[in-house]
Amino acid sequence: xxxxxxxxxxxxxxxxxxxxxxxxxxxxADKTSVRAWVRGNRSPSGVYGERxxxxxALVERLAHVLQRDFIRGWLIKPNVALDDGKxxxxxAAGDYRKVSKIISALESTAVS
Numbered sequence: 080x081x082x083x084x085x086x087x088x089x090x091x092x093x094x095x096x097x098x099x100x101x102x103x104x105x106x107x108a109d110k111t112s113v114r115a116w117v118r119g120n121r122s123p124s125g126v127y128g129e130r131x132x133x134x135x136a137l138v139e140r141l142a143h144v145l146q147r148d149f150i151r152g153w154l155i156k157p158n159v160a161l162d163d164g165k166x167x168x169x170x171a172a173g174d175y176r177k178v179s180k181i182i183s184a185l186e187s188t189a190v191s
Contacts, residue, residue: 084128087135088116095138095150105154105170106130133175137166140182144189160184 092102103113108127115121116131123131141150157163158181166178 083122084124084131085116085119085122087131088113088123089119091131091135091138092117094142094147095154096147097138097151097154101151101154101167102131102134105134105167107171130170130173134170137170137175137178137182140179140186144182144185 099110099113103110106127154166157165160181161169169178
């Protein structure tokens with residue numbers, strides 16, 4: 080994977096006001112690795128890169144329907160539409176699309 084993924088880690092951390100632990104939780108990587116991604120010293124690969132890309136896409140969409148200060152809270156809060164699962168944990172499990180569908184509903188509500 081390219082350094083673009085490392086840049087993505089810094090971007091998603093800033094945009095979503097996420098903590099290193101949040102990115103680690105969503106990607107399955109350890110916090111030390113995530114810190115290295117954010118600094119641009121390393122790039123995630125394989126499943127870690129895939130989960131980071133998914134998290135980034137979701138955070139970007141959430142930034143259009145939520146104030147940035149609320150994105151992190153939305154991601155760590157149990158959600159009834161996910162059977163009380165937390166979006167970060169659902170992403171980590173590889174179920175990005177389940178979270179995406181909920182965001183789609185928020186987007187359609189915001190447009191109305």
